[in-house]
Amino acid sequence: METNHNPVLENLRYKSASGALDFSGIRYLLIRPETLVEIQKVIEEKFGSEAAHEIFYQSGFRGTSLTAGKLLDSGLTPRECLEAMFRMGAHLGWGKFELPNMETVGKENIEVTIHGSPFARAYGAAEQPVCAILSGALAGIFSSLLGAVYICNEVGCAVSGDASCTFRLVKRPSND
Ligand SMILES: [Zn+2]
Numbered sequence: 001m002e003t004n005h006n007p008v009l010e011n012l013r014y015k016s017a018s019g020a021l022d023f024s025g026i027r028y029l030l031i032r033p034e035t036l037v038e039i040q041k042v043i044e045e046k047f048g049s050e051a052a053h054e055i056f057y058q059s060g061f062r063g064t065s066l067t068a069g070k071l072l073d074s075g076l077t078p079r080e081c082l083e084a085m086f087r088m089g090a091h092l093g094w095g096k097f098e099l100p101n102m103e104t105v106g107k108e109n110i111e112v113t114i115h116g117s118p119f120a121r122a123y124g125a126a127e128q129p130v131c132a133i134l135s136g137a138l139a140g141i142f143s144s145l146l147g148a149v150y151i152c153n154e155v156g157c158a159v160s161g162d163a164s165c166t167f168r169l170v171k172r173p174s175n176d
Helices: 007-011 033-047 051-072 078-091 118-123 132-146
Strands: 013-015 020-023 026-028 097-098 109-115 149-156 167-170
Touching: 007 078, 020 033, 033 051, 033 097, 033 132, 051 078, 051 132, 078 132, 109 132, 132 149, 132 167
Parallel strands: none
Antiparallel strands: 013 020, 020 026, 097 109, 109 167, 149 167
């Protein structure tokens, strides 16, 4: 059901003494998408787009892995964690996360769409997908919750005129 209820905003606590924002005991930071996109563009310019992709991918992965681990420790099932994290993505302003086919979760290939990526919007025009931080965030979510390494590629991006960003996650075969 679609509502405007946003538990993150409702439970965000401001600590005036330290200038900190806290949600569920975790510090958060409000930042304009343009700031992150500028970091990405400078890295692209100085070190190449592959380096920028890797840095943003790993950063996204790190953030969601931490949250997924905390949710699993709280006793939620992987499925409940997944739903909570998809909702939280929107609550944090990262776009609207959707699984077009829930049945694919846990299989070799999973497709995710994100509507309204703030990164695609802030980037401007580009030929290639630019939401590497979202790719990494999704890889972190699925790898942490499903206990296997998932590699995520953005196969369609709103930056190049698509209606939304489309991500394909592929399970990496385990070596043992
Ligand atoms: Zn995108």
